[in-house]
Amino acid sequence: MKTCKGCGIDLQTNDPNLPGYVPENVYEKAEVCQRCFRLTHYADYTASPLSEEDFMDAATKALDGADTVFQVFDIIDFESSLNPTFEKLLFRKNTVAVVTKYDLLPEIVSEKDVEEWVKKRVPYADAVAVVSGKKGWGIDKLKDMRGRVTAVVGTTNAGKSTLIQRLVQGAKPTVSPSLGTTLGNLTFEDEKGVIVDTPGLKPNGRLLEMLCPVCSASLVPNKRLNSKLFQLKPGQGLALGNLFYLSLKSENPVVVMAYVPESVSISRVNRDRAESFLEEAGAPDAIPCAECKPKIVFEKRDLRVGDEDLVVPGLGWVSFRHTPASFEVICPKGLGLPRRSPLVRRGKHTTTGKRIR
Numbered sequence: 001m002k003t004c005k006g007c008g009i010d011l012q013t014n015d016p017n018l019p020g021y022v023p024e025n026v027y028e029k030a031e032v033c034q035r036c037f038r039l040t041h042y043a044d045y046t047a048s049p050l051s052e053e054d055f056m057d058a059a060t061k062a063l064d065g066a067d068t069v070f071q072v073f074d075i076i077d078f079e080s081s082l083n084p085t086f087e088k089l090l091f092r093k094n095t096v097a098v099v100t101k102y103d104l105l106p107e108i109v110s111e112k113d114v115e116e117w118v119k120k121r122v123p124y125a126d127a128v129a130v131v132s133g134k135k136g137w138g139i140d141k142l143k144d145m146r147g148r149v150t151a152v153v154g155t156t157n158a159g160k161s162t163l164i165q166r167l168v169q170g171a172k173p174t175v176s177p178s179l180g181t182t183l184g185n186l187t188f189e190d191e192k193g194v195i196v197d198t199p200g201l202k203p204n205g206r207l208l209e210m211l212c213p214v215c216s217a218s219l220v221p222n223k224r225l226n227s228k229l230f231q232l233k234p235g236q237g238l239a240l241g242n243l244f245y246l247s248l249k250s251e252n253p254v255v256v257m258a259y260v261p262e263s264v265s266i267s268r269v270n271r272d273r274a275e276s277f278l279e280e281a282g283a284p285d286a287i288p289c290a291e292c293k294p295k296i297v298f299e300k301r302d303l304r305v306g307d308e309d310l311v312v313p314g315l316g317w318v319s320f321r322h323t324p325a326s327f328e329v330i331c332p333k334g335l336g337l338p339r340r341s342p343l344v345r346r347g348k349h350t351t352t353g354k355r356i357r
């Protein structure tokens with residue numbers, strides 16, 4: 001039995017609709033399955049066939065025999081990368097919190113800022129490494145943190161396979177913005193030791209899981225997050241794409257800074273127009289697309305927030321000043337809206353690179 005070198009699934013020639021398929025005439029020569037080939041060459045995004053249990057089983061297996069764990073955190077969706085159940089299994093392992101996609105943060109946030117912020121959030125980690133798999137930043141230092149056997153774990157799409165391409169020369173696990181690209185554990189070896197790529201873990205309450213593969217892939221950013229600063233008065237609000245809306249209910253004006261991927265618009269929309277705005281068909285490449293739209297059910301929530309970040313997992317986050325204040329939110333049902341201490345610190349808010357305070 002051959003295994004796909006891109007995603008780790010067993011290759012088969014029987015059913016084109018099942019994972020691991022390769023046409024019979026290319027089986028002998030094939031290194032990767034048809035799905036990996038299409039993901040890589042045609043950006044042909046498909047949903048992952050793995051269940052939540054499959055993901056967890058693979059991650060647990062990878063921990064067996066590993067002396068070191070690289071737990072990968074996507075810095076632009078940090079909360080989705082937290083997993084208290086899985087965390088317990090890391091006890092007794094040398095655990096490095098690898099914070100990746102640092103290249104997407106506003107330039108004003110230093111590596112040190114990120115490191116300190118992360119240390120408080122994952123006190124169980126033995127070390128924190130701030131890197132960019134895409135740019136290759138911080139990789140040499142990370143190489144020195146490898147153990148004899150290192151398991152690379154973390155949420156789907158966090159950037160695990162991208163890191164492995166950097167860590168092991170010649171390793172080419174398939175990378176794509178599609179959720180659940182890696183389907184089985186993949187082992188790589190060099191003079192430093194063994195490193196195991198895993199499919200990852202599926203988070204709850206993330207927007208990416210609620211959308212079609214094309215919409216969810218288009219929310220994965222390629223460049224630094226866009227940010228926009230607003231002052232909101234009562235009844236005024238802002239929308240992120242056509243998926244999230246927030247309006248001020250309390251009396252005193254507040255300052256709001258939104259951070260989003262390049263594919264997501266930030267719009268000023270008054271409360272009386274909010275429902276129609278979220279319903280708007282929008283441009284042909286709008287998110288959600290016509291296929292996703294009917295599947296998304298919106299709900300209203302009342303929130304009281306302080307000077308903190310309100311995370312909209314998959315869309316970015318909004319950061320508040322001059323609070324506490326009360327807001328009404330309209331968002332997809334089931335979306336998690338975690339709060340946290342601000343990632344971009346006070347006095348570092350900028351638009352067009354200008355400090356405002």
Ligand SMILES: Nc1nc2c(ncn2[C@@H]2O[C@H](COP(=O)(O)OP(=O)(O)O)[C@@H](O)[C@H]2O)c(=O)[nH]1
Nearest residue numbers: 101132133134157158159160161162175176177
């Ligand atoms: N900007 C940026 N994108 C990244 C980085 N690492 C991964 N990505 C992108 O994130 C998506 C998921 O990456 P992948 O390595 O397949 O994630 P995995 O599911 O954890 O293995 C792909 O679109 C990558 O190009 C990074 O450091 N910076």
Ligand SMILES: [Mg+2]
Nearest residue numbers: 160161181182
């Ligand atoms: Mg992967």
Ligand SMILES: [Zn+2]
Nearest residue numbers: 004007033036
């Ligand atoms: Zn494959």
Ligand SMILES: [Zn+2]
Nearest residue numbers: 212215289292
């Ligand atoms: Zn869609």
